[in-house]
Amino acid sequence: MNKYTTRATLAHVGFWDSFVSTRPDGKRRPSLRAWRYIVVISVHLLFLLSYYADIQILEGSISGSRMFGFHLVDPFITLEVMSAYRGIPINLLIGAASIGGFYLFFGGRAFCSWVCPYGIFGEIGERLHQKLLSKKIIQERIFSPCWRYIFWIFFLSLSFFGGFLVFELFNVVGILSRFIIYGWSAAISWVILIFAFEVFFSRRAWCRYVCPLGTTYTILGGASAMKIAWSEERCNHCGVCSTVCIVPHVLDMTKKKSEGQEGGKRLIQSGDCTLCGRCIDVCHTDALGFENRLKKLL
Numbered sequence: 001m002n003k004y005t006t007r008a009t010l011a012h013v014g015f016w017d018s019f020v021s022t023r024p025d026g027k028r029r030p031s032l033r034a035w036r037y038i039v040v041i042s043v044h045l046l047f048l049l050s051y052y053a054d055i056q057i058l059e060g061s062i063s064g065s066r067m068f069g070f071h072l073v074d075p076f077i078t079l080e081v082m083s084a085y086r087g088i089p090i091n092l093l094i095g096a097a098s099i100g101g102f103y104l105f106f107g108g109r110a111f112c113s114w115v116c117p118y119g120i121f122g123e124i125g126e127r128l129h130q131k132l133l134s135k136k137i138i139q140e141r142i143f144s145p146c147w148r149y150i151f152w153i154f155f156l157s158l159s160f161f162g163g164f165l166v167f168e169l170f171n172v173v174g175i176l177s178r179f180i181i182y183g184w185s186a187a188i189s190w191v192i193l194i195f196a197f198e199v200f201f202s203r204r205a206w207c208r209y210v211c212p213l214g215t216t217y218t219i220l221g222g223a224s225a226m227k228i229a230w231s232e233e234r235c236n237h238c239g240v241c242s243t244v245c246i247v248p249h250v251l252d253m254t255k256k257k258s259e260g261q262e263g264g265k266r267l268i269q270s271g272d273c274t275l276c277g278r279c280i281d282v283c284h285t286d287a288l289g290f291e292n293r294l295k296k297l298l
Contacts, residue, residue, distance in 0.1 A: 001013050001017045001018050001019075001020055001021055001022065001031065001281070002022035003021065003022070003281065003282050003283065003284045004022070004024060004284050007238075007240060008240060008244075008281070008282035008284070009240055009243045009244060009282070013282075015124075015127055018031060018033050018281070019031055019033055019034040019037070020034070021281060031281045032276070032277030032278070032280055032281050033276075033277070033278065033281060035277075036113055036114050036119075036276060036277070037120060039114050039115070040114065040115060040116070040117060040119065040120055043058070043062075043115055044062075044117060044177070044180050044181065046058035047059070047060070047061060047062075047065070047177075047180070047181045048180070048181055051181055051182070056068075056069075061174065061177040061178050061181055061182075062074070062115065062116070062117065062173060062174065062177035063077055063168075063171070063173070063174040063177065063178075064077065064095070070098070071091055071092075071094065071095035071098075072095050072098055072099050073092050073095035073096045073099065074096070074099065074213060074216075075096045075099060075100050075216050075217075075220075076152075076167075076212050076213045076215075076216040077096075077165065077168070078092050078093065078095070078096035079156060079216070080155070080156065080159045080165045080166075080167060080168070081159075081165065083156050083157075083159040083160040084159040084160065084162070084163050084164055084165060085163075086160075100220060103217055103220050103221075103224065104220050104223060104224050104225070105224065105225050105226065105294075106224070106225075106226050106275075107221060107224045107225075107226035107227070107273075107275040108217045108218060108219075108220040108221020108222070108223075108224040108271050108273075108275075109214055109217040109218055109220075109221045109271065109272065109273060109274040109275065110217075110221075110224075110226070110274060110275040111213075111214075111217050112207060112211075112213075112214050112217065112274045112276075113274040113275060113276035113277075114275070114276075116173050116213075116214075117173065117176050117177050117180060118172050118173050118176050118191070118206070118207075119207070119276075121176070121191075121195055122195075122198065122204050122206065122207055122246075125195050125198040125199045125204075126198070126203055126204055126246075128199045129198060129199050129200075129203045130203075132199070132200070138200055138201070140202075140203065141201060141202040142202070143202065143205075143208075143209050144209075145208065145209065145247070145249065145272065147209040147210070148208075148209055148210065148211070148212070148214070148215040148218070149215060151209075151210050151211075151212055151215070152212040152215040152216070155167040155212050156212075167212060170190065171213070172190070172191050172194050172206055172211070173211070173213055175187045175188060175190060175191055176188070176191050179191070194206050203246075204246045207246060208246060208247060214274075217271075218271040218272055219271060220271065221270075221271030221272070221273065222269065222270070222271035223271075224271070225292050225293045225294045226275060226290065226291075226292050226293075227267040227268055227269070227273070227275075227290075227291055227292075227293060228267070228268040228273055228275065228279065228280070228288055228289070228290065228291070229265055229266070229267050229268075229288070229289055229290070229291035230251075230253060230254055230265065230266050230267070230268065230287060230288055231265050231287045231288075231289075232264055232265070232266065232287075233264070233265075233287075234285045234286060234287035235254055235285060235287035236285055236287075237254060237255055237256055238284075239254070239255060240282050240283065240284070241254060241278075241279035241282060241283055241288060242254065242255070242279075244278045244279065244281075244282055245278060245279055246274065246276070246278075247270075247272040247273065247274065249270070249272070250268050250270040250272050250273045251268070251279060253266060253268075254287075267291065267293070275290070277290070
């Protein structure tokens with residue numbers, strides 16, 4: 001993929017081409033998408049090796065695990081347990097705080113693009129969805145991101161009144177992670193159903209409108225240190241970055257020039273940003289890039 005000569009949108013760049021990025025000097029290198037896939041696959045490869053070869057590096061699944069014996073727990077699952085059993089298990093709280101602290105530094109919803117196994121399947125579904133749209137077989141359906149917060153409260157309420165972790169029956173991320181590590185389960189049919197819904201009805205619907213895990217990381221993401229930085233001086237407001245973003249509203253600032261900030265640099269402050277780097281991969285003016293806010297303090 002050469003973003004300097006091609007309008008690198010979902011419709012104009014092949015899936016495999018998007019894993020290689022061409023620099024201005026003509027040299028080719030792995031794109032940020034390629035690095036994301038490597039990280040996601042590597043995480044689950046460690047889970048597999050720990051389960052089948054007993055190497056005990058990363059044990060468990062994406063929902064709850066141990067790394068070198070240290071417990072790591074998804075923050076939303078911890079909230080579910082606290083709601084269901086009306087208590088605060090210390091080990092669980094420590095595991096959730098460790099994960100929360102990590103993503104507070106590295107970017108909140110970065111979990112969704114750099115660790116979550118469904119992210120890869122969601123991007124494949126996104127490609128299929130785009131092809132069906134281009135052939136006018138289906139229509140694009142966009143909903144309000146506020147639905148995520150409604151589902152977040154809804155599933156926590158069910159845990160509180162029901163006394164068990166209701167969301168784990170529907171947790172696409174946990175089901176897929178366990179399927180990859182431990183093998184076949186009938187629950188994978190639910191993942192296939194969600195995948196089909198995204199292909200034929202609404203692009204990336206689970207990640208954009210439902211998943212409480214992503215919503216929890218969104219809350220952390222607003223205060224996270226790692227951000228996407230946008231240089232208005234370099235930007236020509238072409239809008240390519242918005243077309244590839246799964247949460248395009250976070251890039252609204254790039255659509256037109258800002259009054260009184262000509263040539264300035266601004267950070268994408270929204271916690272919805274997954275730091276996937278897709279906008280960086282396609283920006284032909286190199287107006288977007290990663291920036292750590294702690295760098296100014298240092």
